[in-house]
Amino acid sequence: MKFKTERELLEYTANIKGKTFKEIDSKNLLDSASLRKQKGLLGHVVETGFYKYPRNSDSKADFEELDIELKVTGYVKNKNGSVRAKERLVLSKINYNEIITETFESSHVLGKCKKMLIIWYEYDSTKEAKDFLITDFQLYDMTDDFEIFNNDFEIIKRKVLDGRAHELSEGDTSYLGACTKARTSSDRTPQPFSEILSKPRAYSLKNAYMTGILRELTEKPTTTITSKQEFKTVIEYVKSKLQPYFGKTQLEILEEITGRQYSEKIPKNISKMISDELIGKDSELAKKNELFAKTSFIIKNLPIKEDGKPRERMSFKTISLSDFETDWEESYWKNYFEETTLIVVCYNEKNRSKNGYRILSDVKQITFDENDLESFEKTYNQIKIAIEKQDINLLPTSANGFKNQLLEIAPKGIKGDDAYVNFFKRNKTKVAFMISKKLLVEKLKI
Protein backbone atom coordinates (compact mmCIF):
# COMPACT_ATOMS: atom_id res chain seq x y z
CA MET A 1 0.00 0.00 0.00
CA LYS A 2 1.38 3.39 -0.95
CA PHE A 3 0.49 6.57 0.86
CA LYS A 4 0.72 9.93 -0.83
CA THR A 5 0.39 12.12 2.20
CA GLU A 6 0.97 11.88 5.91
CA ARG A 7 -2.68 12.49 6.44
CA GLU A 8 -3.57 9.43 4.39
CA LEU A 9 -1.11 7.36 6.31
CA LEU A 10 -2.44 8.53 9.64
CA GLU A 11 -6.05 8.06 8.68
CA TYR A 12 -5.36 4.52 7.71
CA THR A 13 -3.23 3.92 10.75
CA ALA A 14 -6.06 5.06 12.99
CA ASN A 15 -7.66 1.72 12.27
CA ILE A 16 -4.94 -0.19 14.03
CA LYS A 17 -5.98 1.08 17.43
CA GLY A 18 -7.74 -1.57 19.42
CA LYS A 19 -6.29 -4.46 17.47
CA THR A 20 -4.18 -7.30 18.75
CA PHE A 21 -1.30 -8.65 16.73
CA LYS A 22 -3.02 -11.88 15.89
CA GLU A 23 -5.88 -9.90 14.39
CA ILE A 24 -3.64 -8.27 11.83
CA ASP A 25 -1.25 -11.14 11.30
CA SER A 26 -2.57 -12.08 7.88
CA LYS A 27 0.67 -13.80 6.91
CA ASN A 28 0.64 -15.88 10.08
CA LEU A 29 4.12 -14.81 11.03
CA LEU A 30 3.31 -15.30 14.67
CA ASP A 31 2.53 -18.96 14.29
CA SER A 32 5.94 -20.40 13.84
CA ALA A 33 8.54 -17.97 15.09
CA SER A 34 9.51 -17.58 18.68
CA LEU A 35 9.25 -14.01 19.80
CA ARG A 36 12.27 -14.02 22.08
CA LYS A 37 14.60 -14.70 19.22
CA GLN A 38 12.91 -12.56 16.63
CA LYS A 39 12.98 -9.08 18.03
CA GLY A 40 11.56 -7.35 15.02
CA LEU A 41 8.73 -9.78 14.62
CA LEU A 42 5.91 -7.60 15.86
CA GLY A 43 7.12 -4.87 13.53
CA HIS A 44 7.04 -7.32 10.66
CA VAL A 45 3.53 -8.34 11.54
CA VAL A 46 2.37 -4.74 11.37
CA GLU A 47 4.26 -4.15 8.16
CA THR A 48 2.96 -7.15 6.29
CA GLY A 49 -0.38 -7.70 7.98
CA PHE A 50 -1.62 -4.17 8.39
CA TYR A 51 0.21 -2.13 5.77
CA LYS A 52 0.54 -5.01 3.31
CA TYR A 53 4.16 -4.36 2.55
CA PRO A 54 6.29 -7.22 1.28
CA ARG A 55 8.55 -8.52 3.96
CA ASN A 56 11.92 -7.97 2.33
CA SER A 57 12.94 -4.33 2.11
CA ASP A 58 15.07 -3.64 5.13
CA SER A 59 17.29 -0.70 4.44
CA LYS A 60 14.97 1.90 2.98
CA ALA A 61 12.43 3.82 4.99
CA ASP A 62 9.26 1.87 5.57
CA PHE A 63 7.06 4.52 4.03
CA GLU A 64 9.62 5.50 1.48
CA GLU A 65 7.58 8.11 -0.34
CA LEU A 66 7.00 10.01 2.87
CA ASP A 67 10.38 9.32 4.42
CA ILE A 68 8.75 7.85 7.45
CA GLU A 69 10.14 4.95 9.40
CA LEU A 70 7.77 2.52 11.05
CA LYS A 71 8.47 1.57 14.66
CA VAL A 72 6.44 -0.79 16.74
CA THR A 73 7.20 -0.65 20.42
CA GLY A 74 5.76 -1.63 23.76
CA TYR A 75 4.90 0.00 27.01
CA VAL A 76 3.88 -1.31 30.38
CA LYS A 77 1.33 -0.07 32.84
CA ASN A 78 2.55 0.68 36.31
CA LYS A 79 0.50 -0.32 39.33
CA ASN A 80 -0.70 3.23 39.76
CA GLY A 81 -2.02 3.27 36.21
CA SER A 82 0.68 5.40 34.65
CA VAL A 83 2.57 4.14 31.65
CA ARG A 84 6.21 3.78 30.78
CA ALA A 85 8.07 2.62 27.72
CA LYS A 86 9.17 -0.96 28.00
CA GLU A 87 12.40 -0.49 26.11
CA ARG A 88 14.57 2.04 24.44
CA LEU A 89 13.87 2.50 20.75
CA VAL A 90 16.80 1.35 18.67
CA LEU A 91 17.51 3.43 15.59
CA SER A 92 20.31 2.90 13.10
CA LYS A 93 23.74 1.55 13.73
CA ILE A 94 26.60 3.88 14.61
CA ASN A 95 29.31 3.77 12.02
CA TYR A 96 32.46 4.87 13.85
CA ASN A 97 34.23 5.76 10.62
CA GLU A 98 31.40 7.92 9.36
CA ILE A 99 30.33 9.74 12.48
CA ILE A 100 33.59 11.67 12.62
CA THR A 101 32.75 13.54 9.43
CA GLU A 102 29.05 13.98 10.08
CA THR A 103 27.00 16.56 11.88
CA PHE A 104 23.73 15.56 13.43
CA GLU A 105 21.96 17.32 10.59
CA SER A 106 23.82 15.39 7.93
CA SER A 107 23.91 12.18 9.86
CA HIS A 108 22.71 8.84 8.72
CA VAL A 109 20.50 8.43 11.74
CA LEU A 110 18.60 11.64 11.12
CA GLY A 111 18.35 10.82 7.45
CA LYS A 112 16.66 7.56 8.19
CA CYS A 113 14.77 8.25 11.35
CA LYS A 114 13.81 11.91 11.25
CA LYS A 115 10.17 11.02 11.06
CA MET A 116 8.88 7.87 12.62
CA LEU A 117 5.45 6.43 12.87
CA ILE A 118 5.52 4.92 16.34
CA ILE A 119 2.94 2.30 17.10
CA TRP A 120 2.46 1.48 20.74
CA TYR A 121 1.21 -1.74 22.17
CA GLU A 122 0.64 -2.68 25.75
CA TYR A 123 3.13 -5.27 26.87
CA ASP A 124 1.70 -7.68 29.40
CA SER A 125 3.90 -10.40 30.80
CA THR A 126 0.89 -12.58 31.50
CA LYS A 127 -0.15 -12.63 27.87
CA GLU A 128 1.25 -14.17 24.74
CA ALA A 129 2.67 -11.73 22.27
CA LYS A 130 -0.10 -12.31 19.78
CA ASP A 131 -2.60 -11.00 22.30
CA PHE A 132 -0.82 -7.73 22.98
CA LEU A 133 -3.14 -4.84 22.33
CA ILE A 134 -2.18 -1.95 20.10
CA THR A 135 -3.53 1.17 21.73
CA ASP A 136 -1.82 4.24 20.36
CA PHE A 137 0.25 5.62 17.54
CA GLN A 138 1.98 8.86 16.74
CA LEU A 139 3.92 10.55 14.03
CA TYR A 140 7.12 11.53 15.71
CA ASP A 141 9.68 14.01 14.41
CA MET A 142 13.19 13.85 15.82
CA THR A 143 13.87 17.46 14.99
CA ASP A 144 11.26 18.49 17.55
CA ASP A 145 14.03 18.03 20.11
CA PHE A 146 16.77 19.04 17.76
CA GLU A 147 18.96 20.95 20.21
CA ILE A 148 19.28 18.12 22.63
CA PHE A 149 19.80 15.47 20.00
CA ASN A 150 22.40 17.66 18.37
CA ASN A 151 24.25 17.97 21.63
CA ASP A 152 24.03 14.26 22.33
CA PHE A 153 25.29 13.53 18.86
CA GLU A 154 28.32 15.75 19.40
CA ILE A 155 29.09 13.99 22.65
CA ILE A 156 29.13 10.61 20.94
CA LYS A 157 31.16 11.96 18.08
CA ARG A 158 33.67 13.55 20.45
CA LYS A 159 34.38 10.24 22.10
CA VAL A 160 35.02 8.59 18.76
CA LEU A 161 37.27 11.47 17.71
CA ASP A 162 39.18 11.07 20.95
CA GLY A 163 39.73 7.40 20.23
CA ARG A 164 37.47 6.44 23.10
CA ALA A 165 34.64 4.71 21.29
CA HIS A 166 35.15 1.71 23.53
CA GLU A 167 34.26 3.90 26.48
CA LEU A 168 30.91 4.98 25.08
CA SER A 169 27.96 4.35 27.32
CA GLU A 170 24.33 5.23 27.34
CA GLY A 171 24.81 7.37 30.37
CA ASP A 172 26.84 9.86 28.36
CA THR A 173 23.89 11.47 26.72
CA SER A 174 20.37 12.66 27.54
CA TYR A 175 17.97 11.60 24.83
CA LEU A 176 20.00 10.01 22.10
CA GLY A 177 21.67 6.95 23.45
CA ALA A 178 24.49 4.84 22.10
CA CYS A 179 23.28 1.41 23.03
CA THR A 180 25.11 -1.81 22.40
CA LYS A 181 24.04 -3.74 19.42
CA ALA A 182 25.71 -7.04 18.86
CA ARG A 183 24.95 -10.66 18.36
CA THR A 184 27.02 -11.63 21.35
CA SER A 185 28.46 -9.59 24.17
CA SER A 186 31.94 -10.36 22.91
CA ASP A 187 31.35 -8.84 19.49
CA ARG A 188 33.86 -6.06 18.75
CA THR A 189 34.47 -3.63 15.94
CA PRO A 190 37.33 -1.25 15.02
CA GLN A 191 37.31 2.49 15.64
CA PRO A 192 39.23 5.08 13.59
CA PHE A 193 41.42 6.75 16.22
CA SER A 194 42.44 3.88 18.45
CA GLU A 195 43.66 0.34 18.16
CA ILE A 196 41.28 -0.72 20.89
CA LEU A 197 38.30 -2.60 19.59
CA SER A 198 34.95 -1.24 20.62
CA LYS A 199 31.51 -2.67 21.14
CA PRO A 200 29.25 -2.16 18.16
CA ARG A 201 26.57 0.35 19.05
CA ALA A 202 23.42 1.86 17.67
CA TYR A 203 21.72 5.16 18.20
CA SER A 204 18.65 4.83 20.34
CA LEU A 205 15.98 6.90 21.92
CA LYS A 206 16.48 6.28 25.57
CA ASN A 207 13.90 4.56 27.61
CA ALA A 208 13.07 7.59 29.71
CA TYR A 209 12.68 9.69 26.63
CA MET A 210 10.32 7.17 25.11
CA THR A 211 8.27 7.22 28.28
CA GLY A 212 8.16 10.98 27.92
CA ILE A 213 6.79 11.01 24.42
CA LEU A 214 4.35 8.24 25.25
CA ARG A 215 2.95 10.23 28.15
CA GLU A 216 2.67 13.30 26.03
CA LEU A 217 0.66 11.24 23.62
CA THR A 218 -1.66 9.54 26.06
CA GLU A 219 -2.19 12.46 28.35
CA LYS A 220 -3.36 14.81 25.63
CA PRO A 221 -4.67 12.63 22.89
CA THR A 222 -4.74 14.04 19.39
CA THR A 223 -8.14 15.17 18.41
CA THR A 224 -7.43 15.57 14.73
CA ILE A 225 -7.05 11.94 13.85
CA THR A 226 -9.61 9.58 15.23
CA SER A 227 -10.11 5.91 14.73
CA LYS A 228 -12.83 4.83 12.40
CA GLN A 229 -13.33 1.40 13.82
CA GLU A 230 -16.78 2.50 14.83
CA PHE A 231 -17.91 1.74 11.30
CA LYS A 232 -19.04 -1.73 10.49
CA THR A 233 -19.92 -1.30 6.85
CA VAL A 234 -18.76 0.78 3.96
CA ILE A 235 -22.20 2.33 3.60
CA GLU A 236 -22.10 3.41 7.20
CA TYR A 237 -18.67 4.87 6.66
CA VAL A 238 -19.66 6.74 3.53
CA LYS A 239 -22.83 8.06 5.09
CA SER A 240 -20.94 9.39 8.04
CA LYS A 241 -18.60 11.25 5.72
CA LEU A 242 -21.53 12.79 3.89
CA GLN A 243 -23.65 13.34 6.98
CA PRO A 244 -23.20 17.10 7.27
CA TYR A 245 -24.20 17.58 3.66
CA PHE A 246 -27.43 15.65 3.25
CA GLY A 247 -30.19 17.96 2.05
CA LYS A 248 -27.78 20.36 0.43
CA THR A 249 -27.34 20.94 -3.26
CA GLN A 250 -24.24 19.89 -5.15
CA LEU A 251 -23.24 23.51 -5.59
CA GLU A 252 -23.65 24.32 -1.92
CA ILE A 253 -21.54 21.33 -0.97
CA LEU A 254 -18.80 22.05 -3.46
CA GLU A 255 -18.58 25.68 -2.38
CA GLU A 256 -18.49 24.63 1.21
CA ILE A 257 -15.63 22.18 0.80
CA THR A 258 -13.55 24.22 -1.63
CA GLY A 259 -14.35 27.67 -0.31
CA ARG A 260 -14.68 28.79 -3.90
CA GLN A 261 -17.60 30.28 -5.76
CA TYR A 262 -18.76 28.49 -8.87
CA SER A 263 -21.23 31.12 -10.03
CA GLU A 264 -22.53 30.09 -13.43
CA LYS A 265 -20.05 27.51 -14.62
CA ILE A 266 -20.98 24.26 -13.01
CA PRO A 267 -18.38 21.55 -13.51
CA LYS A 268 -19.90 18.60 -15.28
CA ASN A 269 -18.22 16.29 -12.85
CA ILE A 270 -19.33 18.21 -9.79
CA SER A 271 -20.66 15.12 -8.04
CA LYS A 272 -17.43 13.23 -8.50
CA MET A 273 -15.45 16.21 -7.25
CA ILE A 274 -17.54 16.08 -4.11
CA SER A 275 -17.26 12.36 -3.59
CA ASP A 276 -13.52 12.42 -4.29
CA GLU A 277 -13.11 15.04 -1.63
CA LEU A 278 -15.50 13.83 1.02
CA ILE A 279 -15.15 10.09 0.63
CA GLY A 280 -11.95 9.68 -1.33
CA LYS A 281 -10.86 8.82 -4.80
CA ASP A 282 -11.57 5.28 -5.84
CA SER A 283 -7.89 4.47 -6.07
CA GLU A 284 -7.34 5.66 -2.53
CA LEU A 285 -10.27 4.12 -0.76
CA ALA A 286 -8.32 1.15 0.49
CA LYS A 287 -6.13 3.49 2.47
CA LYS A 288 -8.97 5.38 4.06
CA ASN A 289 -10.41 2.51 5.95
CA GLU A 290 -9.79 -1.19 6.21
CA LEU A 291 -13.37 -1.78 5.26
CA PHE A 292 -12.49 -0.86 1.73
CA ALA A 293 -9.59 -3.27 1.57
CA LYS A 294 -11.63 -6.41 1.34
CA THR A 295 -13.47 -5.84 -1.91
CA SER A 296 -13.08 -3.27 -4.59
CA PHE A 297 -15.43 -0.40 -4.21
CA ILE A 298 -16.24 2.35 -6.63
CA ILE A 299 -18.00 5.49 -5.64
CA LYS A 300 -20.70 6.41 -8.15
CA ASN A 301 -22.90 9.44 -8.27
CA LEU A 302 -26.37 9.32 -9.71
CA PRO A 303 -29.12 11.87 -10.29
CA ILE A 304 -32.51 10.59 -9.19
CA LYS A 305 -35.69 11.99 -10.68
CA GLU A 306 -38.70 12.91 -8.63
CA ASP A 307 -40.30 9.58 -9.44
CA GLY A 308 -37.39 7.88 -7.73
CA LYS A 309 -35.82 6.56 -10.91
CA PRO A 310 -32.35 7.38 -12.12
CA ARG A 311 -32.05 10.04 -14.76
CA GLU A 312 -29.06 8.45 -16.45
CA ARG A 313 -27.44 5.15 -17.17
CA MET A 314 -24.25 4.47 -15.30
CA SER A 315 -20.95 4.42 -17.13
CA PHE A 316 -17.82 2.41 -16.53
CA LYS A 317 -14.27 2.47 -17.70
CA THR A 318 -13.42 2.46 -21.34
CA ILE A 319 -13.16 -0.92 -22.96
CA SER A 320 -10.51 -1.93 -25.40
CA LEU A 321 -10.22 -4.60 -28.02
CA SER A 322 -7.81 -6.60 -25.96
CA ASP A 323 -10.43 -7.01 -23.24
CA PHE A 324 -12.25 -9.36 -25.55
CA GLU A 325 -9.52 -11.81 -26.38
CA THR A 326 -10.54 -14.35 -23.78
CA ASP A 327 -13.76 -16.14 -23.09
CA TRP A 328 -16.14 -14.47 -20.71
CA GLU A 329 -15.25 -16.84 -17.91
CA GLU A 330 -11.65 -15.71 -17.86
CA SER A 331 -12.32 -12.15 -18.86
CA TYR A 332 -11.37 -9.01 -17.08
CA TRP A 333 -14.92 -7.75 -17.17
CA LYS A 334 -16.49 -10.81 -15.63
CA ASN A 335 -14.10 -10.51 -12.79
CA TYR A 336 -14.72 -6.80 -12.58
CA PHE A 337 -18.48 -7.02 -12.30
CA GLU A 338 -18.26 -9.95 -9.95
CA GLU A 339 -15.91 -8.31 -7.52
CA THR A 340 -16.88 -4.69 -7.65
CA THR A 341 -19.34 -3.12 -5.29
CA LEU A 342 -20.78 0.17 -6.38
CA ILE A 343 -21.44 2.73 -3.73
CA VAL A 344 -24.06 4.99 -5.23
CA VAL A 345 -24.41 8.49 -3.92
CA CYS A 346 -27.89 9.67 -4.87
CA TYR A 347 -28.77 13.25 -5.72
CA ASN A 348 -32.47 13.99 -5.94
CA GLU A 349 -33.93 16.30 -8.51
CA LYS A 350 -36.57 18.80 -7.60
CA ASN A 351 -38.54 20.41 -10.38
CA ARG A 352 -36.19 18.82 -12.88
CA SER A 353 -33.26 20.54 -11.31
CA LYS A 354 -30.14 20.58 -13.41
CA ASN A 355 -26.70 19.41 -12.51
CA GLY A 356 -25.41 21.44 -9.60
CA TYR A 357 -28.81 21.96 -8.05
CA ARG A 358 -29.62 18.40 -7.13
CA ILE A 359 -29.86 17.47 -3.50
CA LEU A 360 -27.70 14.93 -1.73
CA SER A 361 -30.19 12.47 -0.43
CA ASP A 362 -29.01 8.92 -0.01
CA VAL A 363 -26.28 6.33 -0.39
CA LYS A 364 -26.97 2.90 -1.78
CA GLN A 365 -24.97 -0.14 -2.66
CA ILE A 366 -25.07 -2.22 -5.80
CA THR A 367 -23.56 -5.60 -6.51
CA PHE A 368 -24.26 -7.89 -9.40
CA ASP A 369 -25.74 -11.33 -9.06
CA GLU A 370 -25.65 -14.38 -11.29
CA ASN A 371 -28.58 -13.27 -13.39
CA ASP A 372 -26.94 -9.96 -14.08
CA LEU A 373 -23.70 -11.64 -15.01
CA GLU A 374 -25.49 -14.00 -17.34
CA SER A 375 -26.92 -11.08 -19.17
CA PHE A 376 -23.59 -9.28 -19.14
CA GLU A 377 -22.06 -12.34 -20.72
CA LYS A 378 -24.44 -12.03 -23.65
CA THR A 379 -23.30 -8.45 -24.14
CA TYR A 380 -19.72 -9.54 -23.94
CA ASN A 381 -20.15 -12.28 -26.49
CA GLN A 382 -22.02 -9.95 -28.79
CA ILE A 383 -19.07 -7.59 -28.74
CA LYS A 384 -16.76 -10.47 -29.58
CA ILE A 385 -18.89 -11.26 -32.59
CA ALA A 386 -18.94 -7.65 -33.69
CA ILE A 387 -15.17 -7.55 -33.45
CA GLU A 388 -14.79 -10.76 -35.41
CA LYS A 389 -17.03 -9.50 -38.18
CA GLN A 390 -15.70 -5.96 -37.90
CA ASP A 391 -19.28 -4.78 -37.99
CA ILE A 392 -20.27 -1.73 -35.99
CA ASN A 393 -23.91 -2.53 -36.42
CA LEU A 394 -23.52 -5.68 -34.37
CA LEU A 395 -22.25 -3.85 -31.31
CA PRO A 396 -24.70 -4.16 -28.41
CA THR A 397 -25.49 -0.49 -28.02
CA SER A 398 -28.71 0.43 -26.34
CA ALA A 399 -30.20 0.88 -29.78
CA ASN A 400 -28.75 -2.21 -31.37
CA GLY A 401 -28.70 -4.57 -28.46
CA PHE A 402 -30.82 -7.54 -27.58
CA LYS A 403 -34.03 -7.67 -25.60
CA ASN A 404 -33.78 -6.99 -21.88
CA GLN A 405 -30.15 -6.10 -22.23
CA LEU A 406 -28.63 -4.89 -18.97
CA LEU A 407 -25.13 -3.98 -20.03
CA GLU A 408 -24.59 -1.89 -23.09
CA ILE A 409 -21.80 -0.34 -25.00
CA ALA A 410 -21.79 3.43 -25.44
CA PRO A 411 -19.53 6.06 -26.95
CA LYS A 412 -17.06 7.85 -24.82
CA GLY A 413 -14.85 10.21 -26.68
CA ILE A 414 -13.94 13.77 -27.17
CA LYS A 415 -15.37 16.15 -29.67
CA GLY A 416 -15.25 14.87 -33.20
CA ASP A 417 -14.57 11.28 -32.30
CA ASP A 418 -16.17 8.53 -34.23
CA ALA A 419 -16.39 6.34 -31.20
CA TYR A 420 -17.56 3.02 -32.53
CA VAL A 421 -15.23 3.16 -35.51
CA ASN A 422 -12.31 3.98 -33.27
CA PHE A 423 -13.12 1.05 -31.09
CA PHE A 424 -12.22 -1.32 -33.90
CA LYS A 425 -8.89 0.34 -34.53
CA ARG A 426 -6.14 -1.06 -32.47
CA ASN A 427 -5.43 0.90 -29.30
CA LYS A 428 -8.26 3.31 -29.88
CA THR A 429 -10.67 2.91 -27.04
CA LYS A 430 -13.53 5.28 -27.46
CA VAL A 431 -16.34 3.29 -25.98
CA ALA A 432 -17.37 2.25 -22.54
CA PHE A 433 -19.79 -0.04 -20.79
CA MET A 434 -22.93 1.36 -19.29
CA ILE A 435 -25.54 -0.44 -17.28
CA SER A 436 -29.09 0.22 -18.27
CA LYS A 437 -31.50 2.36 -16.31
CA LYS A 438 -33.74 -0.64 -16.02
CA LEU A 439 -31.12 -2.53 -14.08
CA LEU A 440 -30.42 0.51 -11.93
CA VAL A 441 -34.08 0.86 -11.04
CA GLU A 442 -34.18 -2.74 -9.99
CA LYS A 443 -31.01 -2.50 -7.94
CA LEU A 444 -31.86 0.75 -6.23
CA LYS A 445 -35.22 -0.19 -4.86
CA ILE A 446 -33.71 -2.81 -2.63
Next chain:
DNA sequence: CTCTGATCATGT
Protein backbone atom coordinates in the same frame (compact mmCIF):
# COMPACT_ATOMS: atom_id res chain seq x y z
C1' DC B 1 -40.83 12.88 -22.09
C1' DT B 2 -36.94 9.01 -23.22
C1' DC B 3 -33.18 7.35 -25.74
C1' DT B 4 -28.64 7.28 -27.14
C1' DG B 5 -24.66 9.14 -29.27
C1' DA B 6 -21.71 13.06 -28.08
C1' DT B 7 -19.14 15.77 -25.12
C1' DC B 8 -17.17 17.91 -20.88
C1' DA B 9 -13.98 18.85 -16.69
C1' DT B 10 -10.62 16.88 -14.31
C1' DG B 11 -6.57 14.30 -13.12
C1' DT B 12 -2.47 11.88 -14.19
Next chain:
DNA sequence: ACATGATCAGAG
Protein backbone atom coordinates in the same frame (compact mmCIF):
# COMPACT_ATOMS: atom_id res chain seq x y z
C1' DA C 1 -2.67 13.04 -24.45
C1' DC C 2 -5.77 10.32 -22.89
C1' DA C 3 -8.85 7.83 -19.47
C1' DT C 4 -12.51 8.52 -16.35
C1' DG C 5 -16.97 9.53 -14.46
C1' DA C 6 -20.69 11.83 -15.56
C1' DT C 7 -23.82 14.83 -17.89
C1' DC C 8 -25.41 17.02 -22.10
C1' DA C 9 -28.43 17.64 -25.90
C1' DG C 10 -30.61 16.61 -30.32
C1' DA C 11 -33.78 13.30 -32.43
C1' DG C 12 -38.00 11.35 -32.25
